[in-house]
Amino acid sequence: MVLSENDNTIPILTFSVIIRIEKLRLMATSIILHNQGGHPIMRTTEMLIPTLREVPAEAEVVSHKLLLRAGFIRKAASGVYTYLPLAQRVLRKIKNIVREEMDKQGGQELLMPIIQPAEMWLESGRWHVYGPELFRLKDRHNRDFCLGPTHEEVITLLMRGEVRSYKQMPQLLYQIQNKFRDERRPRFGLMRGREFIMKDLYSFDRDEAALDVSYKKMHEAYTNVFNRCGLQFRPVEADSGAIGGSSTHEFMVLAESGEAAILYCTKCDYAANVEKATSQPAAGLDPTTQQLALKEVSTPGQKSADQVAAFLSMATGQIIKTMIYQTDKEIVAALVRGDRDVNEIKLQNVLGALTLELAGDAAIQQATGAVAGYVGPVGLKNIRMVADPEVMAMANAVAGANKAEAHFANVNPNRDFKPELVEDIRLVRAGEPCPKCQAELQEAKGIEVGQIFKLGTKYSETLGATFLDENGKEKPIVMGCYGIGVSRTMAAAIEQNNDENGIIWPAAIAPFHAVVIPVSAKDENQVKLAGKLYQELNQTGVETVLDDRTERPGVKFKDADLIGYPLRIVVGGKAIEEGVVEVHQRRTGKTELIPVAQVVEQINKLLPTL
RNA sequence: CGGGGCGUGGCGCAGUUUGGUAGCGCGCUGCGUUCGGGACGCAGAGGCCGCAGGUUCGAAUCCUGUCGCCCCGACCA
Known part of the structure; x- marks a missing residue:
């Protein structure tokens, strides 16, 4: 039985299965707590967290190294990864933030097929344009299909069939879906994979003015999403490239390992991808200059x-x-x-x-x-x-x-x-004057985690998605598309939040908020107290792991740092003798001794500040 | 797609030049000692050396082909 990740209901199959599930649930609720759609909170002895002491030779960038070492991902093929339980938890958090922000702007979630028939792509003309990056396959009848790298065709054809009137718009439809691109060179782990997770939203409007409204909503939503994920980012003007369309912004997470170069103004808010960046035009020809003979x-x-x-x-x-x-x-x-x-x-x-x-x-x-x-x-x-x-x-x-x-x-x-x-055809460099305010432009590297795009009528015209306006006139739907690289965002967060010991998760997207470590697994009092704190923390909504392995403390500390739990609660000798436990913040390294009776309350207060 | 490199127990690597039937560290299993930042001792398990041909008495090692992986570049919703 396979349950999809968003499915909280359990299909009824057989009586015995139900009995078993009920039994498990009873057990689970009595010992373990539930959160996040039925996921039991677990103890490290029961969890799959295969940390590695040494860095696999294949990893180059820090996010890739740490995701492998900390037991978040494993490679299935070049550019194709399995997300282990810790990674899946992070992905769910990012997705949920995305969902909340999309819904807040009036977005509606749907789910489109991964497998798309060639007909759709032939009709848009992209079957022949897209090139080898499109994963193509045939069914048993030799019919052509592809694995969706993007879903403009599917959604536009859907809306062609469903939208007749201006009264049915605007519509903002999105999905969170695995996407496929047969990249020439997959690299940097999750940063450039061949299969990756992406949120894509498509807007459908009656005219350009309405599209502007949708576009602004998405700009705001994206800003909120990346802020909530705890990322340092910058929206930049970008080249609209092969998709065509008039206006586009990319959301760049600033990081040295970024593949994109951006230029930004030190004074005003101007920022652009180097592909698009302009600078203050040079002064005109000095009329007093004497032209000498060639x-x-x-x-x-x-x-x-x-x-x-x-x-x-x-x-x-x-x-x-x-x-x-x-x-x-x-x-x-x-x-x-x-x-x-x-x-x-x-x-x-x-x-x-x-x-x-x-x-x-x-x-x-x-x-x-x-x-x-x-x-x-x-x-x-x-x-x-x-x-x-x-x-x-x-x-x-x-x-x-x-x-x-x-x-x-x-x-x-x-x-x-x-x-x-x-025409402006030059590559702008750091030091040139800003086109808006003439202050000096600076250059930085960025990881593109999102892009918002005014498509206009490119797809609706070629695919014939039209509606009748209030004058009864037939017009093509005005579209926009808006993507967020969910799996890439996870990697980008690590690029921006790490040190020599491991990952430092922003609390909002950390796989767990805290880990409780009894120093000595042999000391019954410590183990008992650690278990109690672990349960109480979970009961108050702090997602907490209990590291109940019989490892030496050093091993558990190293793993905690590597995995990057925002908080670490150490129950040691002092806890028993003096009634205090140690609360350690991963990011700052700050350690506080807190009386046992106050720990749960203190952590609940601390968490929102991380 | 052009250039470079690498495939040897789960991970990191040596051995390949000069063919003689595989080794080290970490991890793993058991026992004992240890126990606040990746402990120590003893005893173990685990590898058709990416795959397929070929040369040879004999191939991880030489030859041919093939597959996979990584890096640089080109490219990139």
Whole structure:
């Protein structure tokens, strides 16, 4: 019999099963307490908490190491993990916080299939677009299916069938579901897996204004979720990428191990993914600058902007860097200042290209007549040029001459070349001025734990999900989608909350609030008192584990630190002789001696502050 | 997908160069001593050396193929 995790009811099967279950329940309520939907609180001698002394060789980042060592996860395949009981408890807490915040904004939970028929994806066009990241499979009749990496198709088709009128909206529907992506390179344990747990909510609105309302609700909900999870995070503006859509924010947990680079303002609230980040546009061309005559200079062996600048004794910022890119439809030249880099995502968006990569030597030669390093905009023909606005503000600059070993000096935009497009295509770096307030931008690494997204009518149009407005006019539903990586959030929490001894769980998502440790398993008085405290704490709602193993105290302390219980209650000799127990806070290391009679009350007071 | 590395008891590793039938630490089992930060002693259990071929009297070791895993890069709702 398999019970789903959210199912608190027990299906009635046979009489004997019922009897057994009832017996267990009676036993459980008499000795052990229940919480969280029927989970009995347990003693470590009865629990599966396989801690490891040594770090498995496969782990690189701290969350992965600690999840393995502390007995939270085990690998089934690359990027695929079993969540052991401790992890499952953490996941349930995160999910419950998510549920509460979604429901608070009017979200309704549903559950969609993991297995999705190819037809849905053919209809949206993504069956062929999605590529090898989509886990595909066939049934016995050779029909195509996939494991859902996301659920826009399923939900949009559902709503196409159910929504007829503007009166039926808005709708905010969400699920918490396992998702599948056949990542090229799964890595960092739970951070980038091939199977992962995600909350996804989809909003359905009658128009953009209503979508804005839904979007704001989700922004608020996400802020609440990550605050409640005890995470340090930042919502950042992001590139809308392949899904399309107009506006999107990512919620980034700040951590060194993060895979995303973000830029944020030190003064105002501006923050953006580096893919999207902009900075204060450079000052316009100084009209008093005299434009000098174009001249060719010999620059043997000087290819990079730095080399050329050094060779000619000028600043790298005076060089025009020309990069040749190959897209799915054309070859283009991208111009940025020598001390800048091209932001390929911005460039791709500007060009409306599906793919973009640096052109090879042969393509560069063919398009420009020069080799990489000596390419420049002057005299470049039959190839589109995209210039960053900064380039247009340069005067008497240096650029490649489109022939070997030579550059032009005194190059002036508009006079010597005229790009087809002038767009922001540069990669912003720390130190540049904020686009909003001009204060200095800083750079940080982040783990993307959530993203909210205005989809608009992209899916409703292709899938024909329409409704009638108050004028009886048929319109496509305006959609948004909003994801939270639940399993990734667990990993991110550890990245942000750990020390050399192990995990330091924020109390709101800790698998248990406290552990009670009798110092000596042989001392009956200690064991009895520890058991009593354990029961009383649980009765007052403090989720407590009793470490009743006959291990030496050091072993139990080490495990407690590793697992990261926010509170540790040690019942030792003093408890019996002086009537005090030791309450230790994992995060601060603070230890207090508290009279036995007050412990339960004190801990109940302490817990909400952790 | 490109580059690099690794598969040897549950975990961490040595042994591979120079073929001779597998070893160390941790963990595990039993007994004893210990008992406030991963104890000690004694006695044990546990491995077709990723898999499949091949070379050889003999393969963890050499050759071929294959599978898996990790790291860097590219990529990424």
